[in-house]
Amino acid sequence: MAALKLVAASVPPVEDPIVIDVMVEAEGWSAVPEAEAICLRAARAALAACGDAVPEPCEVAITLTDDARIRVLNREWRSKDKATNVLSFPQPDLPDDVDAPQPLGDIIVALETLSGEARAEDKTAGHHLAHLVVHGTLHLLGYDHMTETEAEEMEALERRILAGLGIDDPYALPQD
16 A cells, blocks of 8 residues: 655745835834834735725835935925925826735835824834824825815824724824
């Protein structure tokens, strides 16, 4: 009788239809514990909250930079010669005949501005980072705050997403 030969079958990993890349471009981000993990959780939570509005497969790029770099980007793309906390650069939709993940766009976060705002608002840098990444991700999905109605809708969604991450309402007025 022939001996049975057991062959270990491996199941190929299921590829995640949402790819989020986080790049640390500037020194100092180590002062924000688990910055990359915070970015990943916040972006995934924002994408999950938007459900059917998120094309799959898709990609998001998040860059953690400094005030000097974001000031250059803000000047070049928005004609504002100053640092800001976060910039979002949505990408146009790919044509239907292109078989590739849809790049949703890029989110750029500046360390010094984030840190200063977090201190001024008595928040942890990690919670403020999560808020900025959620905010930036929503911009990539077409949300805006140019009108009062748009701002109310976007802020309500941000509050809900952040609450799901265990983060307090970033728009709440400080209690005296």
